[in-house]
Amino acid sequence: MSDSNSAMGYDSVAQEYLQKRQLKQGAAGWILLAGLGVSYVISGDFAGWNFGLAQGGFGGMLIATVIMGIMYTCMVLSLAELSSSLPTAGGGYSYARRALGRTGGFLTGTAILLEYAIAPAAIAVFIGGYCNELFGWDGASVYAAFYVIFIGIHLFGAGEALKIMLVITSIAALAIIAFILGMIPHFEVANLMDISVDASAVGASAFLPQGYIGIWAAIPFAMWLFLAVEGVPLAAEEATDPGKDLPRGIITAMVILLVFGGLVLVLAPGGSSAELMKNHAAPLVGALQAVYGENSMVATFVNLVGLAGLIASFFSIIYAYSRQVFALSRAGYLPRFLSLTGKRKVPTLALIIPGILGFLLSLTGEGDLMITMAVFGATLSYALMTLSHIILRVKEPDLERPYKTPGGVFTSGIACVLAVIAFISTFLVSREAAMWSAVFYGIMVAYFFLYSRHHLVAQAPEEEFEAIANAEKELS
Structure with missing residues (x-):
């Protein structure tokens, strides 16, 4: 490595460095990738979204869901292009790295990491609640068991883990279909409007019982119906044909999630009661019990x-955080030992260490707080990723794009603007979550500016482009 590159903050590494940091190529075709996208999100159909009814009533939640559905659809179409053009395990971080430079790439990767590292801890708390209701099991032993079992499956191999994930997701999808078929005959519009109206709120009505502000406040919960689908590109280096499989996989997943999310939102309160649903811990179960009886089949x-x-979302998001940690570590943004892979081509420590931290977080039992923190990180990353799409379209028009986003920068521009709006809305839900997210960011940014930006790995896929550009500048 030249002195110039050293001055730019790059360290020279031997070829052996990357040989010890390889994922299993060809482990996932587009069907497994689509299953991965649905798996990330499907737990949101079962619980969490309904708290938006308490914030904005059915009308507020419906409008918020339409807005977030547009945002996610536009973002997914943008990511389909980016993932086919830059197929690396870094996903959104690698796109921002190319478009926004090292600092922009790191801030994007850190936002994604905040989302994916914390979300499994929140889901573990919800799993504990389900296990307690069904079997009388709860607490630390349940959280630990699920972390150990599902990290263990991931350590066995990516292809095997993704196939198991697809089976679990299919079972969950079957439950949603059973719910939809069971609730359709009982739908009544009046059930959607039975939340009491706050007459002091501007624009309050039976449709918007909390007024216009309720739409804004419901946005983070509307996101829960789609949150984490953007993680599909993290499987880029394990895809069979990234240029074709990644766009097809993530778009298919988004279509399925739009259908499931829309039907669940309308039929759960419409078949039972919006008032009943707004704070229910298990809204789909509660809606069916209201119609068919508590012990119905x-x-x-x-x-x-x-x-x-x-379990499907817990399992899949473990996969997501490990690949994000792997990519950031391989490039030197995080400690490099975290990206080491074993004989099965999986990043062992990138799975285990965040898992331990997540387990410790789950012991707090603050599932709602952790969800809001995950949303905080997600919305920030969405704004930066879609901005990256716009910048790369302008700066690198000749970049090979096996898939092109319909509407181009107009589509990604819509997603970017809506992501900023969604980011601001998180402050309405929990300032505490924003504070803890800021603490996390402060620690990560301090590490980056004080150490890692001076010791990046030029041979890493996300850094190679700039290293080549720097060499060309020297020659010219």
Whole structure:
């Protein structure tokens, strides 16, 4: 490595460095990738979204969901292009690195890491609640068991883990289909409007019981119906044909999630009661129990299989955080030992160490707080990723793009603006979550500016482009 590159903050590494940091190529085709995208999100159909009814009533939650559905659809179409053009395990971080430089890339990767490292801890708390209701099990032993079992499966191999994930996700999807078929005959519009109206709120009505502000406040909960689908590109280096499989996989997942999310939002309160649903811990089960009785077969089935939905998201987001840690570590942004892979081509320590931290967080039992922190990180990353799409379209028009986003920068521009709005909305839900997110960011940014930006790895896929550009400048 030249002195110039050293001055730019790059360290020279031997070829052996990357040989010890390889993922298993060809482990996932587009069907597994689509299953991964649905798996990330499907727990949100079973619980969490309904708290938006308390914030904005059915009308507020419906409008917020439409807005977030547009944002996620536009973002997914943008990421489909970026993932086919820059297929690395860094996902959104690698796109921002190319478009926004080292600092922008790191801030994006850190936001994604905040989302994916904390979300499994929140889901573990919800899994504990389900296990307590179904089997009388709860607490630290349940959280530990799920972390150990599912990290263990991931350590066995990416292909095997993704296939198991697809099976669990299919079971959860079957429960949602059973719920939809069971609730359609009982739908009544009046059930959607039975939340009491706050007459002091501007624009308050039966449709918007909390007024216009309720739409804004419901946005983070509307996101829960789609949150984490953007993680599909993290499987880029394990895809069979990244240029074709990644766009097809993430777009298919988004279509399925739009259908599931829309039907669940309308049928759960519409078939039972919006008032009943707004604070229910298990809204799909509660809606079925209200219609068919507490011990009915369909309610019991969805209750049991609802656990599979939580497990699917827990399982898949473990995969996501490990690949994000792997990519940031391989490039030197995080300690390099975290990106080492074993014989099975999985990043062992990138799975285990964040898992230990997540388990410790789950012991707090603050699932709602952790969800809001995850949303905080997610919305920030969305704004930066879609901005990266716009910048790369302008700066690198000749970049090979096997898939091109319909609408181009107009599509990514819509997603970027809506992501900023969603980011601001998180402050309405929990300032405490924003504070803890800021603490996390402060620690990570301090590490970057004080150490890691001076010791990046030029041979890493996300850094190679700039290293080549620097060499060309020297020659010219």
